[in-house]
Amino acid sequence: MVLTGNNLHIDVRSEIGRLRCLLIHSPDSGIGKVVPSKAQDWLFEDIIHLDSVRKNEYDLYVKLLMYFLDPERINGRLDEISSPEHKRNFFKPDNAGFHASAKVIEMQTLLSDILEDNNIREKLVASVCAMENCTYSLQETLINTEPVELAKILISGSMDDHDLIFAPIPNFIFSRDVGIAIKDHLLISKPAKPARARETLLMRYVFFNHPLFKAYRNNIIEIPDTPQHFLKPGEGNEERTTLEGGDIMMISEEHVLIGVSERTSVAGANAIIRTLFDKKLVKKATVIKIPTKRDFMHIDTIFTQVKRNVWVLLGSLSMPQFDPETATTGNYFSQQKPSKTVEIVQFNIDKGYQPKRFVNLEALLDDISRNEFKSEEPTRFIYSGDKEFPYDAREQWTDSCNLLALQEGVVIGYDRNDKTAAAFEKNGFKTISVADLLLQIEQGETDPQSMKDTLILMPSAELSRARGGFHCMSMPLCRETIDK
Numbered sequence: 001m002v003l004t005g006n007n008l009h010i011d012v013r014s015e016i017g018r019l020r021c022l023l024i025h026s027p028d029s030g031i032g033k034v035v036p037s038k039a040q041d042w043l044f045e046d047i048i049h050l051d052s053v054r055k056n057e058y059d060l061y062v063k064l065l066m067y068f069l070d071p072e073r074i075n076g077r078l079d080e081i082s083s084p085e086h087k088r089n090f091f092k093p094d095n096a097g098f099h100a101s102a103k104v105i106e107m108q109t110l111l112s113d114i115l116e117d118n119n120i121r122e123k124l125v126a127s128v129c130a131m132e133n134c135t136y137s138l139q140e141t142l143i144n145t146e147p148v149e150l151a152k153i154l155i156s157g158s159m160d161d162h163d164l165i166f167a168p169i170p171n172f173i174f175s176r177d178v179g180i181a182i183k184d185h186l187l188i189s190k191p192a193k194p195a196r197a198r199e200t201l202l203m204r205y206v207f208f209n210h211p212l213f214k215a216y217r218n219n220i221i222e223i224p225d226t227p228q229h230f231l232k233p234g235e236g237n238e239e240r241t242t243l244e245g246g247d248i249m250m251i252s253e254e255h256v257l258i259g260v261s262e263r264t265s266v267a268g269a270n271a272i273i274r275t276l277f278d279k280k281l282v283k284k285a286t287v288i289k290i291p292t293k294r295d296f297m298h299i300d301t302i303f304t305q306v307k308r309n310v311w312v313l314l315g316s317l318s319m320p321q322f323d324p325e326t327a328t329t330g331n332y333f334s335q336q337k338p339s340k341t342v343e344i345v346q347f348n349i350d351k352g353y354q355p356k357r358f359v360n361l362e363a364l365l366d367d368i369s370r371n372e373f374k375s376e377e378p379t380r381f382i383y384s385g386d387k388e389f390p391y392d393a394r395e396q397w398t399d400s401c402n403l404l405a406l407q408e409g410v411v412i413g414y415d416r417n418d419k420t421a422a423a424f425e426k427n428g429f430k431t432i433s434v435a436d437l438l439l440q441i442e443q444g445e446t447d448p449q450s451m452k453d454t455l456i457l458m459p460s461a462e463l464s465r466a467r468g469g470f471h472c473m474s475m476p477l478c479r480e481t482i483d484k
């Protein structure tokens, strides 16, 4: 077993508290099997070069996370682990030289750990084979495969890294979407898209069976489908309860944001709110309904928090609310109407669940900054592409708004979003390439823990083709509490 012990601490109460522990998954060989004819079904718009995405992009993410979250494993080793002789062993979950961090936790190792138990291995293999329509003899072969290899197969869909036996799950790198920590609870997703169904199945087994999560077994939340869905005629998806982690943000101590989107249904949002209120996990839930469009699959593709009073967001969705009073015949039909933009409704236990509406995203986010984070400075909005068409839309498409906060004010994003990076600089942030930052940290010139107001730029030529950024590529399990 790679990861043991019961010292895992799950506690997420904000999007910006210093990150202490998260789940990730490094690009596996399944990504190298995506073909153009299946790319859209598998939710990729393009073909990714596996070797480049690993060596030139994702490995840098792992190194950076390690310096911030688990420095003892990397300090003084930057040259060694980056050298050709090392053959990337630090980054390979099936290798003896793997980092095996208990702070930057690789989901593949958790999976291979639980597969050591015969009973779990048989049950999980049978479930995957039922889902993927495998033959009985293949099921038997898989049950008799050793755990490290089997974990690779269940994720990549390939035997011996080569023969496909079922589809890969290339979106497993977007660990945010399989579940989300809400305080000391774990909410497991119900993906809307079939291409993401196996991810949740694998992680459900991990959360319920891995010793690391033992203390939290009674804190796992699963949302069932409603009888209305089963009783509806036809094969349609109406009334289905779906939810994906990218639509849920544990934004402050008592407040959760829930997107209703291409991926999270109204039934899904209702079920989460009811469950969280019943469990007294939060007092306030805000539903943010966004257009059902591929560009905005989850709310974290249109905004993320940077600091208590700073947010990055897509401007074109936060137009002033349509005002029929001032509309003229000429501009009536061309004005943005609320249904084409964002609708925001908040429910608050302390206010008798009376729904409260916000006219736009800025109004909601400003309310959170001032009233929940007690920010005394003006709330600042940094817009994708500096709110200039067509850069706003181009850069949102490549995840300019999907940033991961390592600590308050220190966020990571793609280097290709130039105009957004310039907007950060205009707002007093420093921008630095990850390669430069890693060197500075390794040489003792920069202490990650004391960094402030910085956008760290990550190489992104390949990763951005998978249609998600670093917010999506992280499932935080523990963040420090924010002082107010």
Ligand SMILES: NC(=O)NCCC[C@H](N)C(=O)O
Binding pocket: 042, 043, 044, 171, 174, 176, 177, 196, 245, 246, 247, 297, 298, 300, 301, 466, 467, 468, 469, 471, 472
């Ligand atoms: N939270 C996120 O926005 N995740 C990005 C998921 C991208 C993936 N290709 C998908 O379409 O599901």
